[in-house]
Amino acid sequence: MNRLASLMLPLLLIFAAPVTFAAAASTKAPQVFGWIEEGLVQPENIAVKIKLDTGALTSSMDAKDLQPFHKNGEKWVRFNVELKDSNTGKVVSAPFERRVERTVKVRGAGGAERRPVVLMNICIGKQIYSEQFSLKNRGKMNYPVLIGRRTLEHLGMVDVSKTFTLEPHCAKSLAAR
Template identity: 30%
Template sequence: MPDSLVTLGWREWVVLPGLGIPRLRAKVDSGARSSSLHTDAQWRFTEAGAPWVGFRLTHGKARGLVVEAQAPVHDERDVIDSGGRRERRVFLRTPLRLAGCEREIEINLTNRGAMLFPMLLGRTAIAGLFTIDPASSFLHGRPPRPPSSADTAA
């Protein structure tokens, strides 16, 4: 455990490099046990005999950024949402980069299209490394925009 905890605001920019997501707004929520990631669509398949999930995420200004990713299924279990509804969700494990720190976290996939933030960062992802200042937002800035193919064309 680090000597001191890194302070987060109630909302922060995160990077999910293992899923090819270079930056995403997340609501930091110590009241939620698990972390959730918005998906527009999900599909299941088998890779080398193991269950995998593919998904599409649309986010950004006017939902203009589309990312498709895939990952092995870590688990599948029921989650009770903030409205009290029980839903069976797929869980994956993937690296999270936030505030100069990187750690592997567990994320469940669900449709958060009606929510303001495409990701909810729950307490199991922040435990032991981060603390929250509920009066602050985006304390660690916005990760740089990844270069587009137009930027790198010769």
């Protein structure tokens, strides 16, 4: 390095630092969620406990009585979402029909299986997210809804030491993300 460059380098670092700090200070801090949150399945506003699962790529939802069918030449699925409403404690059953966006192969301790993936709306905090959910009878699982990394990248950070950091408050009329 020549003598002029060695003298200029410290000056560049000094003058560049405030710009970097100013840019960092002007960015909004990301939302931090707990590993368990409450959400609302839309449009029915069913309150449900959801697990923010950084180990899952695709979100998953408890669905019963899956019946594939064709509509307008496309694959669709009819299913029931039976969830224990976390506000009332009552089991709520809601029928849905959704177009199959894709299928995923899920590997677990019991082997591999293919699941349909559909778009569903869920309210987390004050935002409604239209996200892809794989459908599976999760009746024996602790959490009927898992939020995977594809959705988490839109939410913010997950602090595994926290739970229930915010309540869902979404108006049905809010546009999906």
